[in-house]
Amino acid sequence: MKKLSLGLVAAALSAAAMSVPAMAQQNEQFFPLLVYRTGPYAPNGIPFADGVADYLTLLNERDGGINGVKLTMEECETGYATDKGVECYERLKSKGPTGASYFSPLSTGITFALTEKAPGDKVPLLTLGYGRSESRNGAVFPWNFIAVGSYWTAADVAIQHIANELGGFDKLKGKKITLVYHDSPYGKEPIPALEARAKINGFTFKAVPVTHPGVEQKSQWLAIRQDRPDYVLLWGWGVMNSTAIKEAAAVGYPRDKIIGVWWSGAEPDVTPAGDQSKGYKALMLQHPAGKFAVHGDLDKFVLSKGKSASKDDYAQVLYNRGLINSMIGTEAIRTAMKKFGNKPMTGEQVRWGFEHLNLTADRIKELGFDGMIQPLQFSCQDHQGADLARVQQWDGKEWKIISGYYKADLSILDPMVKEASDKYAKEKNITPRDCSKES
Amino acid sequence: MFYRETGQFKTSYVADMAIFPIRQDRIALWMMLAIAFIGVPLMDAFQVWPFASEYLLRAILIPFLILALATVGLNILTGYCGQLSLGSGAFMAIGAYSAYKFATGVTIGVVSLPALPVLLSILLGGLMAALVGILFGVPSLRIKGLYLAVATLAAQFFFDWVFIRVPWFTNYTSSGSVTAPALKFFGLTVNTPIERYLLCLVFVCVFALLAKNLVRGNIGRQWMAIRDMDIAAELMGIRPLYAKLSAFAVSSFIMGVAGALWAFVYLGSWEPLAFNIDRSFQILFMVIIGGLGSILGSFLGAAFILILPIVLDQIPHALGAPISVETVSLLVFVVTGALICWLLIVEPHGFARLWATGKEKLRLWPYPY
Numbered sequence: 001m002k003k004l005s006l007g008l009v010a011a012a013l014s015a016a017a018m019s020v021p022a023m024a025q026q027n028e029q030f031f032p033l034l035v036y037r038t039g040p041y042a043p044n045g046i047p048f049a050d051g052v053a054d055y056l057t058l059l060n061e062r063d064g065g066i067n068g069v070k071l072t073m074e075e076c077e078t079g080y081a082t083d084k085g086v087e088c089y090e091r092l093k094s095k096g097p098t099g100a101s102y103f104s105p106l107s108t109g110i111t112f113a114l115t116e117k118a119p120g121d122k123v124p125l126l127t128l129g130y131g132r133s134e135s136r137n138g139a140v141f142p143w144n145f146i147a148v149g150s151y152w153t154a155a156d157v158a159i160q161h162i163a164n165e166l167g168g169f170d171k172l173k174g175k176k177i178t179l180v181y182h183d184s185p186y187g188k189e190p191i192p193a194l195e196a197r198a199k200i201n202g203f204t205f206k207a208v209p210v211t212h213p214g215v216e217q218k219s220q221w222l223a224i225r226q227d228r229p230d231y232v233l234l235w236g237w238g239v240m241n242s243t244a245i246k247e248a249a250a251v252g253y254p255r256d257k258i259i260g261v262w263w264s265g266a267e268p269d270v271t272p273a274g275d276q277s278k279g280y281k282a283l284m285l286q287h288p289a290g291k292f293a294v295h296g297d298l299d300k301f302v303l304s305k306g307k308s309a310s311k312d313d314y315a316q317v318l319y320n321r322g323l324i325n326s327m328i329g330t331e332a333i334r335t336a337m338k339k340f341g342n343k344p345m346t347g348e349q350v351r352w353g354f355e356h357l358n359l360t361a362d363r364i365k366e367l368g369f370d371g372m373i374q375p376l377q378f379s380c381q382d383h384q385g386a387d388l389a390r391v392q393q394w395d396g397k398e399w400k401i402i403s404g405y406y407k408a409d410l411s412i413l414d415p416m417v418k419e420a421s422d423k424y425a426k427e428k429n430i431t432p433r434d435c436s437k438e439s
Numbered sequence: 440m441f442y443r444e445t446g447q448f449k450t451s452y453v454a455d456m457a458i459f460p461i462r463q464d465r466i467a468l469w470m471m472l473a474i475a476f477i478g479v480p481l482m483d484a485f486q487v488w489p490f491a492s493e494y495l496l497r498a499i500l501i502p503f504l505i506l507a508l509a510t511v512g513l514n515i516l517t518g519y520c521g522q523l524s525l526g527s528g529a530f531m532a533i534g535a536y537s538a539y540k541f542a543t544g545v546t547i548g549v550v551s552l553p554a555l556p557v558l559l560s561i562l563l564g565g566l567m568a569a570l571v572g573i574l575f576g577v578p579s580l581r582i583k584g585l586y587l588a589v590a591t592l593a594a595q596f597f598f599d600w601v602f603i604r605v606p607w608f609t610n611y612t613s614s615g616s617v618t619a620p621a622l623k624f625f626g627l628t629v630n631t632p633i634e635r636y637l638l639c640l641v642f643v644c645v646f647a648l649l650a651k652n653l654v655r656g657n658i659g660r661q662w663m664a665i666r667d668m669d670i671a672a673e674l675m676g677i678r679p680l681y682a683k684l685s686a687f688a689v690s691s692f693i694m695g696v697a698g699a700l701w702a703f704v705y706l707g708s709w710e711p712l713a714f715n716i717d718r719s720f721q722i723l724f725m726v727i728i729g730g731l732g733s734i735l736g737s738f739l740g741a742a743f744i745l746i747l748p749i750v751l752d753q754i755p756h757a758l759g760a761p762i763s764v765e766t767v768s769l770l771v772f773v774v775t776g777a778l779i780c781w782l783l784i785v786e787p788h789g790f791a792r793l794w795a796t797g798k799e800k801l802r803l804w805p806y807p808y
Contacts (some may be wrong), residue, residue, distance in 0.1 A: 037765035074756070077764040082713060083502070086706065087749060090498035109710055112616045116707035120630070132614070183603055185614035185710055192613045209603070212712065420613065427543070430620060 016315065029066065029333060029344045030096020031056055031073040031326075034088050036104040040213035041080040041238035041266035047313035048106055049075065051322020054298060054308050061301040063159035066334055067342040072096060078110060080238075085110035086117070093121055094160075094348065099343040101333060102126045102145075102324055102354075106359060108186035108331060115353035118143040122157075123347040124354055126332075128325045129154075129262055129285045132190055134420035138355065138383040139432035145354050145383045147328050148376065154179060154261045154283050155190035155233075156408040157389040160282075161259065162231050164403070173202040180244060183209040190235060190261070192420075196412055203230075203332045216239025221247040234260040234282075242277075249276035256281060262389070264316035270394045278396040283389050285370035287324060289317040294327075295367030298302045300322075326371055331367075355380055355438075374405070380435035405411050442802035454545040458651055470734055475640055479807075483633045496632040499746060504639040505700045509743035510725040511650050511734060512693030514778050517723070518732035519741075520686035521666030522579050526591035528723040529598035530568045530691045531698025532714035536608045538564030538699035542620045543610060559698040568695025569688045571598075572641075576687030580680060595719055601710040607792050616710040635704050642700060644694050653689060662686050663732070728779060730791025739790035748775050 020328055033052060036045035056071045065071050074095065074284035076088035085105055093100045102124040105111055111131035118125050119142070125131070126145050133152040143296065162177065165167045179194060181187030191207055198205035206229065208220045214236055221244075223362065224232060234244055239265045248258060256279035260269065265282020267289070283316045302308045312318045329350075336353025357377040376385040387410065391403040425432055447462050449455045459465045467510045479500075482490045489495050541560035545552050553565070570595075578590045586767050595621045602608050609617045622629040622638070627637050653659050661682040664672035673679055721744060729740020749772045755762045762770075786793045 035764060037763070038768050042765075074763045077752070077768040082706065082709070087498045087502075090494050091753070094492050094494075108614075109712065110615070112614070112618075112708045112710070113706055116618060184712060185616040188613060188615045212715075370754065424618075427620070428618065 005410045007326060007408065011013075014083050026097055027069050027344065028072045028097055028098065029069050029101055030090075030092075031071060031077045031329075032100040032103055033073055033090030034078050034085055034092075034103060034107075034110065035075045036063075036106070038077060044238050044263070044266060044318055045106065045268070045312070047079065047268070047316050047318035048322040048325070050308070050313055051319040051324075052326045053088065053322075054302050054303075054319075055294075055306050055326035058294075060300055061305065061307065064171040066330055067337050068130050069337075069342060069344055071330075078105065078107065080109075082107070082109040082113050082164070083139070085152060086113050089114055089117065091122055096344070097217050099123065099345060101345065101350050101437075104128065104329070106130070108132075108189065109184060111326055112185055115141070115144060121347070122351070124332075124351040126329050128321065128328065130186065130378040134417050134424060135192070136190065136382065136384040136417050137421035137432075138378075139421075140425045140430055141383065141436050143351060144435060147376065147378075147384065148285055148324075148373070148386050149262070149389060150384060151186075151189035151191035151235075151261070152413050153384070153387055153408040154389065155193035156197065157283060157391075157411060158259050158261070159194070159201065160406045161403060161407070163201070163393045164406075167203055174230070175203040176206070176227065176229040176326050177203050177231045177233065178206045178208055178227065178229040178231045179235060180208050180210060180220060180224070182214060182237055182240055183211050186237060186263075187235045190233075191414065192416060193391045194233070204216070210236070210244075212242060213238060214368065216241050217243055217247045219246070221251045221253065221265065223252040224253060226246075230257065232258045234258055234264045236260070236264045236269075239272075242272035243281055245273040245277045254280040256393070259283065259391070265392060265399070267313070267399075268318075275396060277394050279393065279401070281391055281393045282403070283401075284317075284320060284388070284392050286374055286388060286390065286405075287317075287320050288392060288401055290313060291315050291318060292320075292368060292372050293365075293370060294323060294372075298323075298367060308316040315330060320372060324369065327369060328359070328376070330401055331363075333361045345398055352398070354383075357385075376381065380433065380438040386438055440462055441804060442798055444802075456655075457654070472644070480633055480637065486487060488782055491517075493632045496636050498611050499749065501632070501636055501639055501705055502701075503741055504636070504643045505697050506722070506725065506745055507738045508639075508643045508646055508700070509694050509697035509736035510729065510741045511647055512690045512697060513722050514726050514729070514732065514737045515567050515650060515654065515662070515693070516686050516690035517726055517732070518736075519659060519666060520683060520690075521669075522683060523588040524591040524690075525585060525588050525716070525723065526575060526594035526720050527694055528695040528714040529595045529720035530572055530589075531701060531718065532602055532711060533568040533691075534561075534564040534572050534695025534698035535702035535709065535714065536564075536602060536617075537567035538703065539617055539619065540608065540610075542703075545605040550605070554620070556624075557620065557622055557703065561696055561703065563694040565695035566694070569692035572687040572691025573684050576662070577685050579687065583746065593688050593717075595716055599711055599715055600764055602714075614709060614710075619706040622703060629704075636691075639700055639704060642696065647734055647738075648698065650693065654732075655733070658682070658685060666732075700727075706716070721722040724779070728782065728789050730789030733789070733791030735794065736789050736791030739794070743790065747778070751775065 011096055035049035036042055056073055076092055078085040078088050090345050100123050104126045111127050114125055124143050128147050129149045130147050133150035135141040135146050136154050160334050163172050194205050203431050210220055236244055246319045258280055260282035262283045262285040270277035332353035333345050333350055335357050340349045355378055357378050361375050377386045387408040388405045390401055390405055392399040393402045441773045444461050465579050481546040500505030514524050516524050539558040541555045541563045575594045579587050599720055610617055630637055653769055661677045680728050725740035725744045746772050751774055755767050
């Protein structure tokens, strides 16, 4: 009898778990948050997730949502694993009165998988500075928004900065540049852009893979010591970044010759290596760490009320990136509301909002993001909206901005985007939209 | 009482040799099949709870079916033939990538094949996995047990490496991630979750039936003889070469097909990480928890290992408990791990034996002894 009742309890519990209580309160916009707060990538996943959640909380607390529509959210732990991410996506995509607004999985692997599913489910993907580089082409990828920058943008800007340090593009000739990358779609993405640059500028390019999760890099750095490249680009994530810096120090490779991508340039990447990280450089997805106008409101409406998700990552690089992620998403919803009315938006309407989003300098200032992000505009054709990035350097205590804005060279990247997206369209039998006819 | 087969006389060899000799089992099986093939699509068509959203189909049933198929595959090798293998992920990957190559058109040397139909590609993917399985099965003739596990582990790491490093397999995509072609079967495109589910269900039923009949026949007896004592089996005239390699071939074939389905039907876009060592362990745990040497156990094991964490993950939220996701995901690890330990202590032979014991009790009910 005891066993039977135990079984019944278990059955009831599982039934309760299956029946997602769809408390359909009408005036709510649902935000699914795919996060990873556990596993080898958690040090970087947590601050981003905190920033994303805090900005949504801020809108609720300060403005009562967006135009009177309250924002609701639910987190789902992916652990950076693709199959878990797909499960989370399926779990959350139809919650809320109008379904999920958009997904930001913060994982290139999950983005690749969701890219196949999003068009069928009509849910946009907002991938801020990661994901398929060719998804910039909105004609082929109507549901992907690779906002602010792709890995190809990053690769191009990194080379531009190296040229700048050396004193001109002609100085790149004969130089050796090595990419140390996370051996996954994430790390492999920049390779074509760097190869294209190597051909144009005449430097020798070499790619050195590091297997997931990246705690074992001894042989790679020994090879680098033998090879003595002039610069090392680092495309790591999670524990891989700090390990790379430690290994570079162990083989005596100068840290100021290492340039990380914007996913290798946050506090959790440098602090574990202590003083060894001094001098290490990284790209910025435009924004730095630190407090800006929006943080004043966050202090007032979220932190002081104890509603912040953040513990000790407040105003860090990735936390701020989370804020920007939510800001762009919610502004897209606001844009959509202008057309469709002040009610919860469906995924399709949010997609329209993204495509017609125009973040002007005035609007950015109004939102309190002045100094964090430059004006950004999406269009039917262009789902990236910006090509700018800066470079920062770790001085042992904080990130210091050491360059102005670089603009990625579109004469190199645009043909690559076109070629790659055409190939994708052909493989998947997609007829690209005619953007001249879209309103 | 429930399982009393009194009065069920077998009057022919056919009846005597049936897969399910007891009438109650047959009825239960047909009912399960009816629910799976007719009930689920009907419930889906009328949007009956819990089929109102696609979640159950897409995130639970489809992966469950595919992983159950892979578990059946490994169970043939490990459960029936006694060859411990940690290479399941590799064989699934071979199935997936070969199927991808066949489905997108492949040129090998001078032979250039056009893009083959998806069904044929999936089966050819299985065939490729079988060939590689035979190759990696050769060491099993000399080494046993844990040593063999290490040899198959080599296959796992080798193919992880191959599919990351050799761009030919991914049709030279820059990111190393590939996307499955449209699922077209005889002119019909399989797209909705219910169609995908039915597709997997057909594969699973066909291969489960095939596997069940194989293990009941001559070759299955050879496998089990090898498992129980290979020297005695050899003395009785069973050729270890043939028995072991056939087990590797059949098992890898099924795992290859499962891998192709996992890639094509469930993920849609994948990278080698989808078939890494964790997948091999997951499948092996499914076999062990379900019960070594049992087709039914494969299904039970797959359900336990796959679905339990997902359910546990959602309980706190469903109950409205304010627990953060990281605590929940850690709790899931703890609870799942504890349950596996408990189960293996209480019933080391897995769910299959649990069910067999239960059945015996039901037969004798209300006077069990």
